[in-house]
Amino acid sequence: xxxxxxxxxxxxxxxxxxxxxxxxxxxxxxxxxxxxxxxxxxxxxxxxxxxxxxxxxxxxxxxxxxxxxxxxxxxxxxxxxxxxxxxxxxxxxxxxxxxxxxxxxxxxxxxxxxxxxxxxxxxxxxxxxxxxxxxxxxxxxxxxxxxxxxxxxxxxxxxxxxxxxxxxxxxxxxxxxxxxxxxxxx
Amino acid sequence: xxxxxxxxxxxxxxxxxxxxxxxxxxxxxxxxxxxxxxxxxxxxxxxxxxxxxxxxxxxxxxxxxxxxxxxxxxxxxxxxxxxxxxxxxxxxxxxxxxxxxxxxxxxxxxxxxxxxxxxxxxxxxxxxxxxxxxxxxxxxxxxxxxxxxxxxxxxxxxxxxxxxxxxxxxxxxxxxxxxxxxxxxx
Amino acid sequence: xxxxxxxxxxxxxxxxxxxxxxxxxxxxxxxxxxxxxxxxxxxxxxxxxxxxxxxxxxxxxxxxxxxxxxxxxxxxxxxxxxxxxxxxxxxxxxxxxxxxxxxxxxxxxxxxxxxxxxxxxxxxxxxxxxxxxxxxxxxxxxxxxxxxxxxxxxxxxxxxxxxxxxxxxxxxxxxxxxxxxxxxxx
Amino acid sequence: xxxxxxxxxxxxxxxxxxxxxxxxxxxxxxxxxxxxxxxxxxxxxxxxxxxxxxxxxxxxxxxxxxxxxxxxxxxxxxxxxxxxxxxxxxxxxxxxxxxxxxxxxxxxxxxxxxxxxxxxxxxxxxxxxxxxxxxxxxxxxxxxxxxxxxxxxxxxxxxxxxxxxxxxxxxxxxxxxxxxxxxxxx
Amino acid sequence: xxxxxxxxxxxxxxxxxxxxxxxxxxxxxxxxxxxxxxxxxxxxxxxxxxxxxxxxxxxxxxxxxxxxxxxxxxxxxxxxxxxxxxxxxxxxxxxxxxxxxxxxxxxxxxxxxxxxxxxxxxxxxxxxxxxxxxxxxxxxxxxxxxxxxxxxxxxxxxxxxxxxxxxxxxxxxxxxxxxxxxxxxx
Numbered sequence: 001x002x003x004x005x006x007x008x009x010x011x012x013x014x015x016x017x018x019x020x021x022x023x024x025x026x027x028x029x030x031x032x033x034x035x036x037x038x039x040x041x042x043x044x045x046x047x048x049x050x051x052x053x054x055x056x057x058x059x060x061x062x063x064x065x066x067x068x069x070x071x072x073x074x075x076x077x078x079x080x081x082x083x084x085x086x087x088x089x090x091x092x093x094x095x096x097x098x099x100x101x102x103x104x105x106x107x108x109x110x111x112x113x114x115x116x117x118x119x120x121x122x123x124x125x126x127x128x129x130x131x132x133x134x135x136x137x138x139x140x141x142x143x144x145x146x147x148x149x150x151x152x153x154x155x156x157x158x159x160x161x162x163x164x165x166x167x168x169x170x171x172x173x174x175x176x177x178x179x180x181x182x183x184x185x186x
Numbered sequence: 187x188x189x190x191x192x193x194x195x196x197x198x199x200x201x202x203x204x205x206x207x208x209x210x211x212x213x214x215x216x217x218x219x220x221x222x223x224x225x226x227x228x229x230x231x232x233x234x235x236x237x238x239x240x241x242x243x244x245x246x247x248x249x250x251x252x253x254x255x256x257x258x259x260x261x262x263x264x265x266x267x268x269x270x271x272x273x274x275x276x277x278x279x280x281x282x283x284x285x286x287x288x289x290x291x292x293x294x295x296x297x298x299x300x301x302x303x304x305x306x307x308x309x310x311x312x313x314x315x316x317x318x319x320x321x322x323x324x325x326x327x328x329x330x331x332x333x334x335x336x337x338x339x340x341x342x343x344x345x346x347x348x349x350x351x352x353x354x355x356x357x358x359x360x361x362x363x364x365x366x367x368x369x370x371x372x
Numbered sequence: 373x374x375x376x377x378x379x380x381x382x383x384x385x386x387x388x389x390x391x392x393x394x395x396x397x398x399x400x401x402x403x404x405x406x407x408x409x410x411x412x413x414x415x416x417x418x419x420x421x422x423x424x425x426x427x428x429x430x431x432x433x434x435x436x437x438x439x440x441x442x443x444x445x446x447x448x449x450x451x452x453x454x455x456x457x458x459x460x461x462x463x464x465x466x467x468x469x470x471x472x473x474x475x476x477x478x479x480x481x482x483x484x485x486x487x488x489x490x491x492x493x494x495x496x497x498x499x500x501x502x503x504x505x506x507x508x509x510x511x512x513x514x515x516x517x518x519x520x521x522x523x524x525x526x527x528x529x530x531x532x533x534x535x536x537x538x539x540x541x542x543x544x545x546x547x548x549x550x551x552x553x554x555x556x557x558x
Numbered sequence: 559x560x561x562x563x564x565x566x567x568x569x570x571x572x573x574x575x576x577x578x579x580x581x582x583x584x585x586x587x588x589x590x591x592x593x594x595x596x597x598x599x600x601x602x603x604x605x606x607x608x609x610x611x612x613x614x615x616x617x618x619x620x621x622x623x624x625x626x627x628x629x630x631x632x633x634x635x636x637x638x639x640x641x642x643x644x645x646x647x648x649x650x651x652x653x654x655x656x657x658x659x660x661x662x663x664x665x666x667x668x669x670x671x672x673x674x675x676x677x678x679x680x681x682x683x684x685x686x687x688x689x690x691x692x693x694x695x696x697x698x699x700x701x702x703x704x705x706x707x708x709x710x711x712x713x714x715x716x717x718x719x720x721x722x723x724x725x726x727x728x729x730x731x732x733x734x735x736x737x738x739x740x741x742x743x744x
Numbered sequence: 745x746x747x748x749x750x751x752x753x754x755x756x757x758x759x760x761x762x763x764x765x766x767x768x769x770x771x772x773x774x775x776x777x778x779x780x781x782x783x784x785x786x787x788x789x790x791x792x793x794x795x796x797x798x799x800x801x802x803x804x805x806x807x808x809x810x811x812x813x814x815x816x817x818x819x820x821x822x823x824x825x826x827x828x829x830x831x832x833x834x835x836x837x838x839x840x841x842x843x844x845x846x847x848x849x850x851x852x853x854x855x856x857x858x859x860x861x862x863x864x865x866x867x868x869x870x871x872x873x874x875x876x877x878x879x880x881x882x883x884x885x886x887x888x889x890x891x892x893x894x895x896x897x898x899x900x901x902x903x904x905x906x907x908x909x910x911x912x913x914x915x916x917x918x919x920x921x922x923x924x925x926x927x928x929x930x
Contacts, residue, residue, distance in 0.1 A: 035355050040369045042356030067351040069340045069359070072296070072312055076303040083307060101316065104293055107848055110816070112300040114856040117820040118863060119304060121827060126816055130845065137369050144369070154813045165811040169779050170786030173813070183784045183881045183888070221541050226555045228542030253537040255526045255545070258482070258498055262489040269493060287502065290479055298486040305490055323555050330555070407727050412741045414728030439723040441712045441731070444668070444684055448675040455679060473688065476665055484672040491676060509741045516741070593913050598927045600914030625909040627898045627917070630854070630870055634861040641865060659874060662851055670858040677862055695927050702927070 032081030032090035043093035075112030147176035218267030229279035261298030333362035404453030415465035418520035447484030519548035590639030590648035601651035633670030705734035776825030776834035787837035819856030891920035
């Protein structure tokens with residue numbers, strides 16, 4: 001598309017294009033974080049806070065953030081973070097509502113995130129907190145904070161410390177609530 | 187396709203092709219608006235009215251409108267607005283009916299809009315008002331008007347003022363009804 | 373595929389290929405009509421009858437017809453009508469049965485038609501009459517006839533008279549049963 | 559992929575590649591038949607028996623058979639029968655179980671077959687017999703045999719005798735059970 | 745993508761790229777195994793144990809293993825095992841939970857695995873054990889172990905001994921529980 005698009009007008013993306021051509025330096029790894037106006041908690045902030053606490057932040061890797069209206073808008077935004085902004089992984093955060101139609105919309109949003117991953121061959125971590133996971137706003141808020149942070153950390157591990165995932169294989173690891181732990185065979 | 191297709195016979199699209207080759211001038215940004223005969227409210231008019239009230243209308247950006255039979259026809263029309271008419275974003279408006287089969291059809295229509303976005307890497311804002319969102323025709327009509335306008339405004343923001351979205355991240359913003367507002371953690 | 377395929381052995385498609393290369397004349401616009409053996413009404417005949425009554429039939433545009441076993445076979449047939457037979461639009465007609473599994477199959481068939489549209493950037497009008505839309509065979513037959521004809525007319529309008537659709541935007545237009553009409557705001 | 563894969567080691571596929579390059583002879587049309595270990599009836603045998611009774615078997619057309627673990631494995635196998643083995647159509651046979659999760663898996667398997675068709679522009683006839691279509695194993699077995707044979711015949715017709723399908727349009731034709739027959743309008 | 749990605753830093757994938765260019769030796773066939781932290785059993789270990797017991801392990805074929813956070817992350821990981829790591833088949837292992845939302849997520853994960861297969865034309869065996877398949881943790885653990893091993897064996901058969909599958913066609917073969925066996929017609 002030759003038309004100028006507002007959200008790509010930041011200076012970084014222009015520099016990127018330049019660096020791709022000249023290949024003068026190895027660019028920082030970029031982690032994308034995309035969240036929504038619809039959610040009732042600033043999930044993107046939680047994810048960015050966690051990433052800012054990871055080793056190499058600002059040095060080995062950087063974070064590119066976007067906000068879209070609702071969770072159905074996450075997929076194409078995540079795809080563009082990968083294709084146009086050069087992100088190696090994306091954390092996509094949203095809050096499906098509690099009505100039946102919201103469940104269907106969440107399904108469509110999730111299918112979109114799945115498809116975006118497969119079309120880009122790049123992981124997009126879906127971080128959905130369903131509004132009805134708890135009636136208590138405090139508990140729900142803690143689920144928002146915890147799950148957003150845990151999946152941001154997972155994204156970091158997937159890029160830089162995959163052995164952290166390998167050693168937890170089959171261990172019933174959870175995000176948002178306590179780990180379920182492994183079953184025992186004998 | 188070499189066959190002449192009626193809806194592409196308007197002069198603009200011919201000029202566009204020319205301008206792509208010669209690149210004599212930067213074309214206006216185009217926002218697509220596609221609606222249906224099936225809906226019981228002129229959602230497209232509401233969206234176009236809102237866009238006409240945005241800064242730069244007719245100058246920085248213009249609107250291209252299409253009408254299709256029903257909401258399942260929105261996806262390919264939106265894709266063509268992007269690919270053939272050069273739209274940078276599309277607002278797709280429809281009204282799913284209240285019968286169970288209508289819910290399934292809405293799901294298929296929404297999946298189509300999701301896929302169209304991912305195949306074009308371009309946002310398409312799905313604006314669906316379900317016929318059973320209210321029993322009161324007056325309230326329903328206000329939902330039609332408000333949601334269509336709010337999403338048209340969102341489309342404008344996504345192209346020209348992304349910071350409007352960023353500052354509302356996690357604030358429980360809604361279209362059609364009042365905002366839900368953010369949860370508080372403490 | 374280099375293998376000879378029976379259904380492509382008709383003389384028309386051979387002529388088409390020739391005309392594409394030599395471009396000696398502007399070919400007729402083609403409208404595809406695909407129906408099924410499974411349906412309990414000759415929906416394809418109704419659609420073809422309607423198209424035969426449209427201005428320019430046989431002169432400006434022509435109709436190419438196919439029959440497949442069931443409604444799940446419509447999508448790839450419609451795609452081939454577009455890609456191999458050069459149709460500018462397709463009317464796809466089928467009858468989902470009344471059992472729960474039939475609803476799921478209808479969903480899969482509809483998703484296929486959606487995908488076929490998006491992969492070809494060409495409209496395919498899904499004309500499904502569900503066997504349980506009426507218990508009265510006479511009423512059901514009239515729904516078959518009316519909906520097949522109305523959507524065939526829509527296909528014609530989309531190609532040749534898009535203003536017919538524009539002026540009916542948001543008017544609650546229906547196919548098969550009476551129009552629902554527009555809501556009023558005030 | 560440069561790695562040697564066991565199932566492609568048969569001599570035929572090697573000959574095919576050769577013939578594609580030299581184009582010394584028109585290869586036989588190939589019909590693919592893929593079935594599963596999971597099904598409780600040898601559906602592939604029934605389909606192959608029917609095809610062996612069709613005119614031109616072994617002369618005009620030949621059959622290539624594959625077996626996969628379960629019905630979710632049918633789609634990629636069918637796609638490979640088309641893309642790597644040169645089949646012009648595929649008959650894909652499977653038996654979804656009776657538990658709710660089986661219905662969901664059948665849905666996924668069917669969506670896969672739909673997608674495989676659209677990605678290859680080649681028909682794949684889905685022949686599913688649901689384990690709960692009858693409580694009587696004898697009746698169920700007859701459904702397996704009849705539906706597998708009828709769809710194998712449909713595949714043959716689609717390639718070599720499309721007029722057989724055309725003349726049955728809208729006639730309520732069924733596979734597995736008796737035909738439903740057409741509705742009458744008057 | 746030019747950015748360095750942690751999980752591709754192992755020496756093997758670098759050697760592979762080299763061998764693709766020089767084609768000095770036929771590389772080992774690779775079987776991918778991808779599992780999750782979410783599952784409550786080390787399914788990947790079971791699959792790898794089974795493959796290690798197959799003829800030619802380490803000689804004719806080798807195994808490449810990955811762990812991802814949850815089952816929705818399996819699809820893109822499997823696709824990358826095929827595209828970037830050169831696997832000829834992948835065993836994808838996960839455990840959907842027992843809540844309704846988990847069923848929907850399992851559906852999305854399964855659709856992703858289906859799509860990944862079709863986009864790569866390569867089989868990915870979905871090995872899902874639903875947490876509610878048994879209330880008894882011992883039985884559930886045995887289902888995990890048995891199903892993971894059986895499908896790992898299926899993957900091996902598909903590559904190296906397809907006749908093992910052919911001779912079991914329609915025999916009601918199961919993984920995790922006992923075989924259902926074939927129906928009898930007479």
